[in-house]
Amino acid sequence: MSVPYNTLKLVHLGIDTQKEHVVFIRKDCYICKSEGFEALNRVLITVKGKSLIATLYIITDGILKPGKAGISESAWYNLNAKDDDEISFSHVQPVISMRSIRAKMYGKKLNYEAFQNIIDDIVKGQYSNIEIAAFITACGGDNLSIHEIIGLTKAMVNSGKKLSWRKKIVVDKHCVGGLPGNRTTPIVVAIIAEFGLTIPKTSSRAITSPAGTADTLETMTEVNLSIKEIQKVVEKQNGCFVWGGSIKLSPADDILIRVERALDVDGEGQMIASVLSKKSAAGSTHVVIDIPIGKTAKVRTEEDAEKLKYYFNVVGKAIGIEVKVLFTDGSQPIGRGIGPSLEAMDVLSVLRNEKNAPQDLRNKALYLAANIIDLVHSKPHENGLDIAEKILSSGQAYEKFMAICKAQGGFKEPEYAIYKMEIHAEKSGIVIEIDNRKLAKIAKLAGAPHDRKAGVFLQTPLNTKVNKGDLLFCIYAETEGELKYAIEYMKSEPDIILIESVS
Template sequence: MSYRQPAAAGASGNHATSGLHLRRLGIDTYQEPVAYMRSDCDICRSEGFEAHSRIELWCGERHIVATLNVVHFPMIALHEVGLSEAAWRTLGGNDGDLVRVLHPAPVQSFSSVRAKIYGHPFTSEGVAAIVCDIVAGHYSNIEMAALITACSGSHLDITETIGLTDAMVKVGQRLQWQADMVVDKHCVGGLPGNRTTLLIVPIVAACGLIIPKTSSRAITSPAGTADTMETLAPVALDIDAMRRVVEREGGCIAWGGAVSLSPADDLLIRVEHPLDLDSDGLLVASVLSKKIAAGSTHVVIDLPVGATAKVRSPQAAMALAGRLIAVGEALGITVKPVLTDGTQPVGCGIGPALEAHDVLAVLQNIAGAPQDLRERALLLAANVLELGGKAQVGQGMALAASVLDSGAAWRKFQAICEAQGGMRVPPKAGFTHPVLSQHRGQVVAIDNRRLASIAKLAGAPKAPAAGIVFHAPLGSRMEIGQPYLTIHAASPGELAYARAYAEAQENLISLQEV
């Protein structure tokens, strides 16, 4: 939709054309642009702006729409408008620049959201307008929360999901590769330690397939794939750098946020996760929009199934798999979902550097490397190799294992790291503490979500070395006083905080007498 340009300064009787001076406040509001004005500021009073009003700021030809916070003490001057870091990055400019402040025009596309709330399906035009307005910054968090709520559960049908996915692809950049076959792998998440990507990419690239992998950072988890990879090599590659790495080595493991392949998805995820609402339609649009934008033609999707994973039952997994396949077919991409075990963490480490140490152990074929991580990565790599035509059906596992066992995958991983800017040594935490079992028995159930919470309380992912090492996989026999996890933290305070939470959890692991 179009927004009006501010009138020239000094227009008689038009308070909206009065100017304020920019001030960078250094406040982190994540990706939400926020502005700050004094309650006794003439513009704030004259225009009737209140806390959480949406305001439009113009600095020359650039403009943003921001959420207003009203300040009741002299943190800023009467003639200033303060900006959060997100607003500052989006608007640009310098401290002291004069800006115009206006009421934004109504967001017309929100009428489609209201219609959806009252039971009317999205049209392709309506959902396209919504996505364009979200990326342009016209939707507030409250409006995006309403959209997400309207789409939750089973409220998006296949046609709507196709339209949403297509719209999300079209508002971002889209990569093109000089290859007919471009493969990828994605996991829907919800399983701590599941860092198979760092094994699959070098295995597949070593076999000659193109695999330009973009991954996310953690939002509510102790580590995202990009966080773990960043302890080993740079991941903030722009499109040109990403293209150079892929052309040189056949694959990369880059942070998707640096290339803006599906910017609407990043904005929706920011609001979606705190709501803790599930929607197959939104999940499918999120996953496939990024894969299509990355130029992938064939994608394997890991669907971990477990009581404390994101996908709770085989029935839910099959429904999600069917939707992924159908939307992929409609938009010209081949999708192969693979249902995997989501009942317990993968590997030993939970947290960026701890997960990286597990990956290195598997790549280097070190004795004692986590076998569950190795086997899971080989299973998924086998599916990618078969889907990509490098192995016959049923032969992919043998090919993947030979590449890993021979050291070819480790050599390829090192080459990818060097191409991305140089390989690093993952850091180690300065403070550790074991958490001891209070009971005797065999481990029969594990709460993945509570384990992830302990790792986050220890400081992960912001402190890359923080997290936990888990010692009690399913089937383990525990004795009283035996450690079932070890907390790793960057500070004594975080260690104590994570320890207190861990020791208060009665059902973190469930034991059965034997």
């Protein structure tokens, strides 16, 4: 049905439209005239035999010469485009799976096949951001039944690659977001792998935060591994900690999350499907889910947490995963570092059993590891927490951590950035409030996560007693300009760390 009706030559514009495929053409070219200007039109573009659907943006000034077209970075990368490649245009028929979304708007229940068609189209890049937003909204809130959540989860699993393992039991852990500096993953993986269970852990990079787990790990080892390399590492060491983005498990998830975040919506069903589809695709059989509950965490009340727990258990069972849900304290951040290298230092000081290691991080990692062990280890006279504690305290966990790093390509020590600013207490008293969002913003302005060594190192957690002049936190940056910039912002925001005088 689609007829190519024009050809232009590509030129690289270098416009990153944040994953939305966009094609830029001149106002005076035929495609414009035939498609209309103001309808958010989508066209099928083809370069060297490969096609995708792109949104049409019009160039009215001189940045495109006659006969030329540009495409966004996402499309450029996807089509493996080069300057002067021919690009042709076809009219695009409405995406058929959008019909299910319209049906959902009218309150119809969607079955597995409907979800599979939608998710496949999303992964293929057939949906524009506004169409994805419509999908998220139609299935948002509590609009999905438990059967629909199961259908969506299965569809997401089947849209990408799957890992398989020779072991009967494959474990994993997941934290339902919302806590800065919560870097338990490397510690938990080391303990569990040392204990002898298979734990092929994949993590994400930061999207809006100053560091993701993958960013943190990357300051110490290689995290960008192929599926083959991952399988080698896990066969040898029982566990790994790699970036999930390089292997395409549940690829729809990243696309949906980006739009969910922009809309600031996080429907229950989609969250369950997001977490469990990644675990299923990774081949997990037993998963511990950590739900921190707190005022500034994602889940705010025990009631909400109970509902999620129910969904995790039922959907997990339907797709063959045994899930154990833990409720934890989400009232304050965990660890002291904010930024990839600084968080890595926290992790290492726990693994090395250093005196001043952050105890909150240590305890949380032990708690999670213990629960994983208890979930699969059915020896009643042995206690998961004792086992985990012994593995960590003895230095075995540290050795396992180093062994995994070596298997992934080697270990390197994380470093401090060279530019540094110390912030001292202006009065004596007790730390009664810490604005985590503002500390995170300072870390980002200082360069994190892009500059791995940049960030904020907090010396005084909640309830610390400080004297006037004591060090509260340090800002680290890799350039003088960024340090200055972070300081400028900090000075404009009073009471990032609130100290109450003791009378």
